[in-house]
Amino acid sequence: MIATTDTFGRAPRAGTAHTPTTTSPPPPPPRGIRVPRxxxxxxxxxxxxxxxxxxxxxxxxxxxxxxxxxxxxxxxxxxxxxxxxxxxxxxxxxxxxxxxxxxxxxxxxxxxxxxxxxxxxxxxxxxxxxxxxxxxxxxxxxxxxxxxxxxxxxxxxxxxxxxxxxxxxxxxxxxxxxxxxxxxAPAVRSAVSDSLSASNSASDDAVTAPHGSARSGAPDSLVPWNTLGREGRKFATGGVDPETVRTYVGLDSAPTLEERVELAVADMERAGAFGRNVVVVAIPTGSGWVDENAVSGAENRFGGDVATVAMQYSNKPSWATFLFAENDARRSANALVRAVAARAARESTPPSVVVYGQSLGAVAGSDAYLSLRQSNRIICGAVWAGPPAGAVNTEGATVLANSSDPVVQWSADLLWSPPNTTSSPRDAPTPMWLPIVSFVQTSVDLAAALDVDAGHGHRYGTGQGTSMPWCR
Known part of the structure; x- marks a missing residue:
């Protein structure tokens, strides 16, 4: 018979059995569907x-x-x-x-x-x-x-x-x-910049150079057709009446801002722009786009007795230009408006000058308009379509803002206060404002602001042109 001892070397007492101390295993985890907290x-x-x-x-x-x-x-x-x-x-x-x-x-x-x-x-x-x-x-x-x-x-x-x-x-x-x-980041920035430059310079076979002398890019124009950029070529060939003056200067048309302004004014003189009753200075969006609805509306409004001039300041999307190059847009608009107003004033019967801008174009043009409208009577008025909330001084200007336009409503103030929609015609049901929630929802809507027809969202119709003031 073999004797046993405990942990300390002692033998167990008679009549007792030695049972080792053991720890009971943990219970198995519950099976089945786990209900969330x-x-x-x-x-x-x-x-x-x-x-x-x-x-x-x-x-x-x-x-x-x-x-x-x-x-x-x-x-x-x-x-x-x-x-x-x-x-x-x-x-x-x-x-x-x-x-x-x-x-x-x-x-x-x-x-x-x-x-x-x-x-x-x-x-x-x-x-x-x-x-x-x-x-x-x-x-x-x-x-x-x-x-x-x-x-x-x-x-x-x-x-x-x-x-x-x-x-x-x-x-x-x-x-x-x-x-x-x-x-x-530099590699992506360079690739995107090259892509945008190539896209801006790419030609569309469906768009051919104009033949009339009233348009930039025509054979006798001072602005070569291949320098207008994609949006400039669309602008120069748009409209129903080829005799309405449309002047456009692209980024590739001249190396500096000053030279582009001089080229724009010179091509306007060549086309007889300052002999028209009204001159519209259209400030493009970031990519150089000018809404054809606005230009056609203005030409209908003034019976063709109008000249429209625009000058590209960027080939990037408006949101990128607004975030990173807004000053370039403002400088370009200010320089062009001042140069056109100064040249128009030299005419014996000066034309009325109207400043127009949509979205970022409204932001860029508002400073020039406010600084000149009090001192220069040639500046007849302004039209801002879809101006970003809080980024444009609308004093003395005609403002077009769809109630469904997220660009017009979006700002940090939307987090804690409702947007001011008193000047926005109601084009669709308007959601109730909710703190924070409305800011989030409007931020998402920005991505689809242009995915609707004119009259809704960030799309505007010919009313941009027909609402321009007739000062005579």
Whole structure:
């Protein structure tokens, strides 16, 4: 018989059996469907409600699904971050969590349904095809896919950073940031600039040089056809009456701002612009675009006795020029308006000068108009179409602003105060203002501001020209 001893080498007492001390294994994790915590349900429900709030413009299901999915993923990231800061907490009882999921699901379904009804109200007002119940289904399915994809990428990123540790993660992020700033950003900027320059210079075989002497790019014009740029060529060949004067100077027409201004005035003189009753100085948008509706409307308004001049100051989109080169736009507009007004004043019967600008063109032209209209009676008036909120001084000018134009309404003030829509004719149902939510919705609408017909969004019709003042 083999004697046994305890841990300290002592033999057990007679009549007792030795049983080793053991720790019971943890209970297995519960199986079945995991019910989200209450905070998760509340966050997701709020995300669907915010993303489904009324918009200014109709949205395709893809756009709405992407927006909803991004907001939902952001809500989950906020909840996850809050739990990391506060620390682990028990998930709570099953019944309250199940109730929160059920109620949240019903609210989300109602939000998607209400959004579909609102989309149809906008589409009817803007003469766009309406959508059915499949729209809400597509939005829900697409949003779920986007949310899962973003959460998966977030989980992968946190796993990698967790494996590397805090120190290595910070070093990796710093190196990636430096490489992006020093290498990637300049390369992308250069590629985009080259692409925009090539696009600006590209010729359209459907647009041929004008033959009449009243247009820039014509055989006897001082501005060569191939220097007008894509938008300049469209401007010079537009309209019904080829005898109306249209002068355009592109970025490639002369190397400096001063030389471009001199070239514009000289080509106006050649075409007889200052012998017309009205001269319209049209300030283009960032890419050099001048709305044909405005020019045609002005030519109808003044019976063809009008000359229109425009000068390109950038080949980049308006939003990029507004953010990074707004001063270039202002300097160009100011120089052209002053030069045209000074030359017109030398005529025995000077023409009236009207300044026109849409969007960024309104921003660029407003300074020149305000500084000259009091001192120079030749400056007859101004028309601003779709001016960005708070960026244009509208004193003494005719303002055209669609109620559905997000460019007109968007500003940081929209976070805490409703937009001023007293001067905007109502072209579509107007959503109720909600703090923060309206700012987010309007920001999303900016991307589709031009995807509608004239009279809605950031599109304006011939009223831009027919509303110009007739000072004589």
């Amino acid at each position: 209450i905070g998760t349900s509340v966050a997701l429900t709020a995300a669907v409600m915010v993303s489904s709030a009324p918009s200014l413009l109709p949205r395709p299901a893809v756009t709405q699904a992407l927006f909803t999915g991004v907001v939902m993923a952001g809500a989950l990231a906020v909840v996850w971050s809050a739990r990391r800061v506060v620390g682990p907490r028990p998930p709570g009882r099953l019944r309250p969590r199940a109730w929160s999921v059920g109620v949240g699901t019903l609210i989300a379904i109602d939000s998607l349904y209400t959004n579909t009804l609102w989309q149809n109200r906008l589409r009817i007002a803007m003469d766009v095809d309406t959508v059915g119940w499949g729209y809400a289904v597509d939005v829900a399915g697409g949003a779920a896919c986007v949310t899962l994809a973003l959460c998966g990428l977030g989980r992968l990123a946190t796993t990698i950073l967790g494996a590397l540790g805090v120190g290595r993660s910070l070093v990796l992020i710093a190196i990636a940031g430096l490489l992006s700033y020093a290498v990637a």
